Amino acid sequence: MEVKYSSRRLMLTLMLCACSVILLQNRQVSPRSSFTVNLLCMLSGLGVCALTLLPSILIMRRTGSDFLTLSARYTPKLRLPIAVICAVYFEYVAAYVLLPYTDMFCEKYYPGVRPCLVGLCLLAACIYAALKGVRIITRFGVFLFVFALFTNLLLFTGNISLTDLSNGSFAFSADRDDVFGAFIYFCTPAFVSAIYACIAGETHSFHFRQPLLSLLFTAVKFALVMFFVTFSLGSYATRQDYQSFILSRTAHFGSFAGIESFFIALSTMSVFMIISLALSCMVKSTGKKRPMLEIVMYTLILFVITLLCEFSRTVKAFFSNEGILLGLTFVVAVCLPLAYCRTGGIRREN
Amino acid sequence: MKIKLVLLICLLCCLSMQGCQTSRQLETAAVIQSVGVSRINGQLCYTFYKLSSDEKPPKTVVPASSFEEACRKAGVQYIPHFSLAKLKMLLVHRELVNEVMRRDMEYISTRTYFSPVAYVCVCDDSALNALGISTEEQHEAEQQLLLCRQRHPKVKLSYISIYNCMRKNHGNVFDIVYLSSVKELRAEPMPLNCG
Numbered sequence: 018m019e020v021k022y023s024s025r026r027l028m029l030t031l032m033l034c035a036c037s038v039i040l041l042q043n044r045q046v047s048p049r050s051s052f053t054v055n056l057l058c059m060l061s062g063l064g065v066c067a068l069t070l071l072p073s074i075l076i077m078r079r080t081g082s083d084f085l086t087l088s089a090r091y092t093p094k095l096r097l098p099i100a101v102i103c104a105v106y107f108e109y110v111a112a113y114v115l116l117p118y119t120d121m122f123c124e125k126y127y128p129g130v131r132p133c134l135v136g137l138c139l140l141a142a143c144i145y146a147a148l149k150g151v152r153i154i155t156r157f158g159v160f161l162f163v164f165a166l167f168t169n170l171l172l173f174t175g176n177i178s179l180t181d182l183s184n185g186s187f188a189f190s191a192d193r194d195d196v197f198g199a200f201i202y203f204c205t206p207a208f209v210s211a212i213y214a215c216i217a218g219e220t221h222s223f224h225f226r227q228p229l230l231s232l233l234f235t236a237v238k239f240a241l242v243m244f245f246v247t248f249s250l251g252s253y254a255t256r257q258d259y260q261s262f263i264l265s266r267t268a269h270f271g272s273f274a275g276i277e278s279f280f281i282a283l284s285t286m287s288v289f290m291i292i293s294l295a296l297s298c299m300v301k302s303t304g305k306k307r308p309m310l311e312i313v314m315y316t317l318i319l320f321v322i323t324l325l326c327e328f329s330r331t332v333k334a335f336f337s338n339e340g341i342l343l344g345l346t347f348v349v350a351v352c353l354p355l356a357y358c359r360t361g362g363i364r365r366e367n
Numbered sequence: 368m369k370i371k372l373v374l375l376i377c378l379l380c381c382l383s384m385q386g387c388q389t390s391r392q393l394e395t396a397a398v399i400q401s402v403g404v405s406r407i408n409g410q411l412c413y414t415f416y417k418l419s420s421d422e423k424p425p426k427t428v429v430p431a432s433s434f435e436e437a438c439r440k441a442g443v444q445y446i447p448h449f450s451l452a453k454l455k456m457l458l459v460h461r462e463l464v465n466e467v468m469r470r471d472m473e474y475i476s477t478r479t480y481f482s483p484v485a486y487v488c489v490c491d492d493s494a495l496n497a498l499g500i501s502t503e504e505q506h507e508a509e510q511q512l513l514l515c516r517q518r519h520p521k522v523k524l525s526y527i528s529i530y531n532c533m534r535k536n537h538g539n540v541f542d543i544v545y546l547s548s549v550k551e552l553r554a555e556p557m558p559l560n561c562g
Contacts, residue, residue, distance in 0.1 A: 125479055179484075184531055251531035253483060256476040267483050267527060272513070274484045 024220035030158030032231035035206035037287030041117040045202035047195035048255040054191040062203025069210035072354035083218035084354040103302035107295035112336040136323040147296035175268025176249040184251030210350035215298040397449040401456035413437035434471040483527035490546035515554035
């Protein structure tokens with residue numbers, strides 16, 4: 018019999034995955050728009066994320082399962098196309114988060130090292146985590162949550178002394194293209210809805226307030242990062258890539274300055290968790306009991322993508338496209354679960 | 368056996384890709400702790416003070432027309448494998464503020480390796496000379512800068528705060544730290560017109 022784990026743990030993990038989006042932020046939030054406008058974009062983006070969670074929540078409330086389990090039970094003939102869709106989607110998600118991470122690592126933290134090597138090391142750890150399963154990954158999420166709290170505390174308190182409200186603006190001033198770009202960017206945490214859609218059935222004790230709290234925490238984290246980028250970094254932020262990373266450089270307590278290592282560690286663990294969960298979802302869609310070969314295969318494809326992106330800007334631009342990510346997310350997190358919303362019996366409580 | 372062979376090939380591939388061929392070893396790296404900008408014999412010079420356990424900090428004087436050129440020349444001709452990631456202080460001679468400050472600050476803002484919280488201050492001849500005499504003096508200067516900021520909270524000391532003031536207060540005046548050394552090192556606010 019399948020051992021289920023608490024839904025709270027999964028939501029905590031997904032919240033950390035969603036928060037990682039702002040850690041890897043690189044010029045997607047326009048400095049030309051005011052803080053208030055960016056805040057509104059963020060709230061609307063996270064609102065869209067909440068909407069993409071709804072179909073999976075409906076299935077969860079009704080059947081206590083997820084769409085992958087239902088598809089395996091009621092439409093076994095569709096297993097292959099669904100597995101293909103999931104594989105394509107989660108490869109894209111994994112590449113989408115891995116590329117900015119390796120870029121940030123090699124550009125800001127350790128210049129000179131090859132991005133594909135950083136990717137390879139991380140992917141090796143992800144293979145192990147994916148083999149262990151979602152239950153263990155979410156347990157790691159609890160540890161990461163504590164670490165994230167500590168790092169964020171250092172990040173924000175260390176920047177308070179640099180905060181100057183005259184560095185930015187609260188007025189409604191923005192360029193239409195920038196607003197649209199920021200809105201699309203803030204919709205990207207919706208990939209957690211797709212992860213939730215695939216593995217929600219492995220959890221118990223779901224309550225509606227859990228996703229709401231997760232999104233609320235994500236919104237607070239995003240808002241704080243944007244606030245400090247706007248008012249602590251000011252114009253300097255417009256001159257540098259990876260503005261959230263710069264925050265970790267400017268964080269200081271007296272003569273002690275810079276918490277880049279903490280920031281990179283948090284980003285590494287968040288990206289590791291997203292990729293591990295993505296691999297787990299891909300494997301679950303195949304329905305294999307011993308998924309070693311599948312996991313290695315998916316990881317190899319991911320490594321090849323990382324390698325290609327190092328040499329080709331076109332490939333990199335393709336795998337960094339928010340529009341494609343959101344389109345695919347809509348299919349996996351909304352369309353597929355909606356198709357199974359009316360399928361299956363009424364939930365039987367254990 | 369086949370798996371071991373594949374793993375060995377993978378390991379060899381990884382070792383060849385790690386990118387450490389061009390890495391800097393700690394013992395051969397020159398970590399720059401502070402940079403002084405002054406005019407020596409009529410020529411604009413950038414003096415790079417290296418981090419060292421010696422009583423007198425090793426320094427390299429690079430004649431250049433800008434900090435960008437000085438960094439380039441230093442890396443090629445004077446201090447191979449030098450690193451500016453741990454730069455703590457940028458000291459500009461009082462007479463050169465208008466000439467170099469804005470231009471060099473703009474250059475630094477585009478580089479990823481400079482610490483945005485490094486101190487930037489203006490100083491006189493004797494203060495610049497004192498810093499070259501001993502490492503103790505450099506520590507003392509750092510303490511004086513911090514004390515000055517404590518006494519005058521509005522004074523701008525870190526690179527990032529000065530840069531932001533320069534960008535938003537075009538033509539306006541704000542205070543930065545002026546380091547002088549008549550009998551001993553002393554830091555006090557000095558108005559800077561960033562126009």
